[in-house]
């Protein structure tokens with residue numbers, strides 16, 4: 001290829017001598033804005049960041065970015081209620097990006113390929129006791145171990161995982177997946193002591209020579225409701241039912257099962273009952289569908305499996321083979337009020353799913369601890385009123401989800417680490433939010449959201465096989481590429497292209513761009529045509 | 543058409559480049575070693591569509607001809623802002639002669655090259671809409687009629703911008719210019735006048751005619767590439783918004799061009815041998831008001847009370863284009 005232009009011999013005086021940058025009254029600047037998915041993630045994942053690598057098919061890199069914030073992607077890719085997707089900007093264009101399913105793909109890919117966490121930082125010689133091997137405790141243990149601290153986890157149960165094992169049924173979370181992800185955390189050198197309930201926290205600290213403690217015992221004492229019941233009536237709570245599913249023997253519930261409550265645990269119990277052979281599995285809930293605390297998708301899946309719901313009903317009385325329910329009515333403030341209308345329902349068994357409380361017995365005699373509304377109070381740094389004792393997960397105020405637990409664990413670990421080093425950890429100032437109006441969506445083509453395969457209903461009603469399937473690689477990559485990269489440069493070359501003054505310097509793959517302020521006239525075209533809102537305009541000092 | 547839109551490549555499908563695409567599918571403008579035919583330091587206004595369109599076009603032509611290119615340029619903004627003697631922004635062999643004779647100069651260069659046996663060197667003649675549709679029209683029609691081996695590029699900013707925004711025969715109805723002031727009941731430039739050069743070029747039965755805008759780079763580059771595959775007279779009409787003359791925000795240049803296409807006011811198509819062979823369909827049809835409103839040259843239509851009658855007539859022009867060029871047909875059409 002000839003590169004020398006035809007007929008140019010003399011150098012004409014070049015216009016480069018004319019620094020048109022002096023015309024500028026405003027200047028463009030590259031920025032990284034906070035994508036709404038990252039902003040919404042209770043675990044603080046850098047979602048846009050790991051999707052960026054997944055788009056190129058660099059799955060291991062994507063996974064490594066992901067696990068900086070969350071060591072359980074294969075688990076979370078199954079059980080998280082993905083607030084990220086609810087806030088995804090793409091939802092305003094067509095449908096949100098299937099972040100949760102891609103996370104699962106990465107998590108599964110890591111297990112399949114045997115990717116390990118990076119080796120921990122040099123040992124600090126400090127030791128931290130983590131009480132509770134649920135999501136929050138495991139998350140904190142992982143972060144602390146990565147930072148070089150010695151970590152020991154004590155758990156009262158016979159196996160690690162907390163609610164992930166004893167609350168979430170296997171058809172939503174196969175145990176091989178859970179076991180493998182927990183094993184990978186323990187391989188960092190975290191020691192785990194099972195069947196070892198801590199009753200005296202300061203004592204355990206002293207005896208074990210620990211410098212700090214992270215409490216994450218969860219909430220698993222089932223709440224009761226007073227229901228007059230005949231002596232023959234069979235009643236149990238949802239948590240015991242779900243826990244007993246992890247034992248050898250399957251509980252006998254009978255043909256007609258009634259579940260009382262409207263949360264996610266109620267859904268899990270009703271679906272489990274169905275799988276255990278109940279011909280009828282009926283949820284009795286006192287309010288309406290709109291007011292149900294259960295996640296919409298969980299209710300939807302339960303209904304698909306044939307679970308029935310009796311809305312606006314409370315149980316008045318339970319007998320040997322039937323219960324009496326009363327119809328309710330919502331008053332002006334949305335509270336259910338009795339109507340006096342009674343109805344009898346056949347029921348061999350009633351399962352109570354009315355919420356859970358924290359077992360606070362281990363905190364007896366710990367000075368400085370404050371308990372309010374049944375949960376332990378913590379400061380912004382996740383520390384309780386007792387110096388060196390931190391707490392997180394379901395036992396502190398906040399939404400009770402696995403993801404929130406993981407977020408608490410990470411946050412507490414940051415503060416514990418600082419505390420052990422005699423400093424304080426300050427959250428770096430958050431970037432400005434990359435809202436939808438910052439995008440130029442003309443540049444993105446239409447692409448429908450990918451759907452995950454679902455097990456057929458017959459098998460869902462009779463087995464504990466996993467209901468929702470994962471993406472194959474092609475689908476995962478397609479889905480990742482639906483990401484709009486909100487607020488963060490994805491090197492589309494638009495700024496480099498649309499500048500009428502060649503005032504954008506392309507630095508090469510992975511290096512992004514630079515403005516050449518000698519020539520940039522400040523027209524703002526690059527800002528207007530940046531698809532993802534990664535350039536802003538600031539006034540020039542004149 | 544030579545350009546296959548990239549399908550199902552969600553991230554930035556329509557962007558200038560794309561880190562995920564193989565090099566050969568990226569645009570010339572994405573290349574770190576593009577010619578930058580029109581270099582920095584030129585004196586075009588902030589956000590000038592003509593400066594942008596010229597670099598897009600000539601860089602693509604340089605690429606298509608392996609950099610064996612000469613250009614003749616009519617008088618107008620493009621010439622004045624790029625080349626205040628002895629300085630120039632052009633990084634190609636470039637000749638300026640007069641306002642009205644760019645096509646004839648192109649013809650002359652082509653003849654000289656033929657005599658010298660330099661078949662590898664290709665010729666471009668270019669100018670604004672004034673230099674093309676008005677004063678240079680005779681020379682251009684001659685160049686077409688003789689089928690001279692020149693690619694003529696018209697940068698259409700719908701007026702004589704360099705001399706301070708006067709009307710040309712490419713100025714659209716109702717637009718305000720300094721010679722079509724909206725005074726009294728008059729609503730700016732008259733309806734029923736002007737000419738549409740792409741159709742006139744097609745009527746000469748020349749090998750290749752195309753229209754394009756600065757809002758669709760991939761399409762524009764593909765058309766330049768395609769044009770260079772032919773010998774003989776070729777014509778590309780590029781729609782280039784002018785922030786100064788049209789009175790829009792300098793950052794809106796590309797958006798305005800996009801709106802001109804999406805409303806149907808500026809049909810984007812390709813014709814070979816006088817026959818339309820490809821039409822870029824409208825992605826999401828918009829009312830003309832969306833295009834008119836951000837431009838000061840139409841401000842008189844939106845006073846109190848607004849000139850609904852005039853806006854409606856402009857809408858009819860867009861609708862006529864949509865019918866005539868089948869701009870909203872379900873699929874990209876090949877004739």
Ligand SMILES: Cc1ncc(C[n+]2csc(CCOP(=O)(O)OP(=O)(O)O)c2C)c(N)n1
Nearest residue numbers: 617618619641670671672673701702703704
């Ligand atoms: C014969 C002649 N008449 C008038 C002029 C003054 N003149 C210079 S540029 C120009 C208008 C150019 O308009 P257009 O071709 O549309 O280019 P634009 O500046 O809009 O890009 C005029 C009238 C001239 N240079 N030569």
Ligand code: SF4
Nearest residue numbers: 586587590619703784
């Ligand atoms: S007047 Fe219009 S065409 Fe001329 S340099 Fe300014 S923006 Fe460009």
Ligand SMILES: [Mg+2]
Nearest residue numbers: 670671699701
């Ligand atoms: Mg003009």
